[in-house]
Amino acid sequence: MPNNTISSLLKKANQVLSERHLDLNAAEILLETRLEYTRSELWTHYFDELSDEAEEQFQKDFKRYLNGEPVQYILNSASFYGLEFYVDQSVLIPRPETEELVQLAEQVAQKEKVEKVLDICTGSGAIAIALKKRFPSLSVTASDISKDALFTAKKNSEILDASIEYVETDLVTLFLEEKRTFDMILANPPYIAEAERAEMSDYVLKNEPDLALFAENDGLAIYERLAIDLPHLVNKTFWIGLEIGYAQGEAVQKLFQKSFPQAEVVIHKDMNKKDRMITCTNMLI
Known part of the structure; x- marks a missing residue:
């Protein structure tokens, strides 16, 4: 037959x-x-x-x-910013919305002098690697609290031939201790409130890591920490780009306006016209 x-x-x-x-x-x-x-x-x-x-x-x-398993995990492959990344259940599947954060960062790097970049909560390494591939001269550091995520990110660096410094730390704790500073800081942290769990797809809840999805205080806990810590990690001129939940724009904007009173803090919408990114900068872009 x-x-x-x-x-x-x-x-x-x-x-x-x-x-x-x-x-x-x-x-x-x-x-x-x-x-x-x-x-x-x-x-x-x-x-x-x-x-x-x-x-x-x-x-x-x-x-x-x-x-109930996502196609990307079955194939161990996800497209992001024109690159193919290895993914498994140690990391989130990179989203198209996050590509828009990289686009904003790319526009800044094309116009301003940017040398040192930090990607917080790097996961698969998608943001860090995408920027490094676009601008090979950048010194890019990426951090995560998850050993498994960092293992996956390092694997992607090897596959995609991108030299990144990977650091295991709780957000930026180690960088504060070492008094390191950066020109550009990006983060796509956990920002989903526990109350939203009931509304989420089983494909996400059953497969993607909770550690990378949920945050306390209605999803704002990580932004609250970053708003306190990032003023100590930026150089004289700086650009910060954060992905946010669609209902968190004003709350996160207020946090960073308080911490960076001389900077411009702007909410950016994604392709679906939802609040998705916050930028905080004192560069004249």
């Missing part, structure tokens, strides 16, 4: 996805990635028969997806 073609396999899979109201792209992504095809190549081979090994791998992958 002949094996399934790509066409017949995807047709069956898409019917299941449709019935369960799941992402109709999932089956194609799983298949094309394992076969090392682009999307156009997948369609070119649409009526090819799959090998036993390829079909068996797809069925395993598809079952994991139906059981």
